Amino acid sequence: MDVLLQILVNGLSVGAVYALFALGYTLVFSVLGVINFAHGALFTLGAYLTYLGVGGAVGSNGALAGWALPLALPFPVALLLAGVGCAGANLLVEAVAFRPLRRRHAEPLLYLITSLGAGVVLVNLLQIAFGAEGYALPADALGDLPPMLTLAGARLRSVQLLLLLVCAAVMTVLTLWLERSRGGRALQAVSEDATTARLLGIDSDAMVRLSFALSGLLAGLSGGLVGLSVSIAGPYFGIVYGLKGLGVLVLGGLGSVPGALLGGLVVGLAEAAVPGDLSGLKDAVAFAFLFAILLLRPQGLLGRAPITKV
Amino acid sequence: MLDGSLLVQMLIGALLGLSVYLPLAAGQLSLATPGFMTVGGYVAALLSTRVAALGGAEPLYPLPSLLLELLLAAVVALALALLVGLPVLRLRGIYLAIATIALNEILRVVLLNNSWTGGAVGIFAIPQPFGDPLGYLAALAVLLLLAGATCQAIARHPLGRAMAAVRDDELAASCTGIDSFRIKLLAFAASAVLAALTGVLAAHFFNTWNARQGSFDASITTLAFVVFGGSRHWLGPVLGGLVLTALPELLRPVGDLRLVVFGAVILLGPLLFPQGVVTPALLQRLLP
DSSP: OHHHHHHHHHHHHHHHHHHHHHHHHHHHHHHHSSOOTTHHHHHHHHHHHHHHHTTOOOOTTSTTTTOOOSSOOOHHHHHHHHHHHHHHHHHHHIIIIIHHHHHTTOOHHHHHHHHHHHHHHHHHHHHHHHOSSOBOOOGGGGTTSOSEEEETTEEEEHHHHHHHHHHHHHHHHHHHHHHHSHHHHHHHHHHHOHHHHHHTTOOHHHHHHHHHHHHHHHHHHHHHHHHHHHOBOOTTHHHHHHHHHHHHHHHHOTTOHHHHHHHHHHHHHHHHHSOGGGGGGGGGHHHHHHHHHHHHOTTOSSOOOOOOOO | OOOHHHHHHHHHHHHHHHHHHHHHTTTOOOOOHHHHHHHHHHHHHHHHHHOGGGTOSSSSOOHHHHHHHHHHHHHHHHHHHHHHHHHHTTSOSTHHHHHHHHHHHHHHHHHHTOGGGTTTTOBOOOOOSSSSHHHHHHHHHHHHHHHHHHHHHHHHSHHHHHHHHHHHOHHHHHHTTOOHHHHHHHHHHHHHHHHHHHHHHHHHHHSOBOGGGGSHHHHHHHHHHHHHHOSSSTHHHHHHHHHHHHHHHHSGGGGGGHHHHHHHHHHHHHHHOTTOSSOHHHHHHHOO
16 A cells, blocks of 8 residues: 555656646647757756756866856745746747748748757757766755655655645646636637637737747756756756657647646656566656557547648 | 778768658658667677577678678568557658657667666677778668669659658648558658668677667767758768768867757758758759
8 A cells, every 4th residue: 555655656746747848848839839849958957057046066077167156046046047047048949940930831840850959959058068967956955844754654755745736836827827818818829720819919929939938937947846856867867858758748649738747647657656676667658658649549648639621 | 080980980871861861751750760770780789699600600700691680680670660650650740750759769778678688788799791891881882872772763753752742741642642651651661771771780890789879869960961961862861971970070179069060950950951951953053
């Protein structure tokens, strides 16, 4: 029983990260119908920015060796600033890798290639600045919170609980905003039909920028939280999560917000259930789900089947 | 500077570029070229180091055994490509790109965790069928000529036109009676086989083989070959593979910046030179 509960707790907290990831992809996908492959790189950026924000110094292998901010911010402030920084960076990605192609009405394949390029440039610039080594956020970043909590026999790290809470809060706010507010409805209108939305007086370019900023914010927040939870394994660690996030995205259904949540939790739980002696195969779980869903239900668990018009 | 070993790597680059180009000519992005190359390399590495009967008595690894490896690698890659392509290519859009990323990752995880394939260390002391790089150069040049001639023949054949039609508008192509699923599957399978054949020769050449050959970096590098060279004519990816493989070696100081440069090529290429360096217009001017 305790083992099951432990798997559930671990699975949900990992799944929450995947869900945040897939949600970041989903925001952009639902507006533009393309995937921003630079998302994983923004996640890495968020983790490094958070690390700098709490006063961490750059290691000896980077071009910025030894450099640190003159002040150390509390973790929540650093995390929020990192999120804002990533929102800005994603706006830059939009301006360089997406907008010129949108003006030309280019084929979706090209967005994929340019955003992949933007991600590779970003990750490797980070590698040059920070070196390839891993970084760990200080263990006392959460202040007075106890590092470990015990819930009905299952052990839960405070940072895992924080991840779950942030994920739940983001999901709730985002869903309410999309469904209830004018801005959210405008975003949905653009995702349904950009031309009609423009005729109705919605500035679709502004909506695209908004979706990129929100998606960057999510990437930055989840990067900082995961950096605290499992440490930053080097500039490529966001790419690994980013690739898994793609599996989660397809599993949940491209463009579906509840699908991103469900997909994330399913993959997180499945990974947590992989027995210890097979733990090396854990990283393949998300991709096995991806193939299974493409075979059985290509539109994903909660996605709409596309209607092809001739 | 241009020693035999660099030339061999350039030819490997050109072949991998062609492997990425083939599905792209039918409008499909496959990022699994390094994955299929890894599979081909493992077929060669496992057969030549574990099956004593293939070794022969001479100091050099026998050529018939090498041919057998090439054949087996092609069969394995073809089976794997059909396994992935049959369900995925029925869907339109970007699913192949995502599925090939997934394939790369599954291959990497399985190869890393399997003691039978040498785990993370990989396989060492792969026997040499050729005494010096010249032999590898010849073998790769033959493979490249065959692949290039095939691409040239396809371009003039109705198949090539069907591929271009599917690339430009899959729906319209289907309406004119083109079986777009079959065309896409054919292009993807050809890409997989070519990458696996290249992997066999590469594994012997490098003498050691491991799962890192199929990393995400390698997918980016091979994609850069095609984006740089151009995907409208088969000479484009060949040129891209040759030049971009030689570039980091010729410009030593760029060392650390290699992937930044490749990333910038992928980022800015489609914006500034949508057709790459080798465009049909350029070829028409050069080859009247």
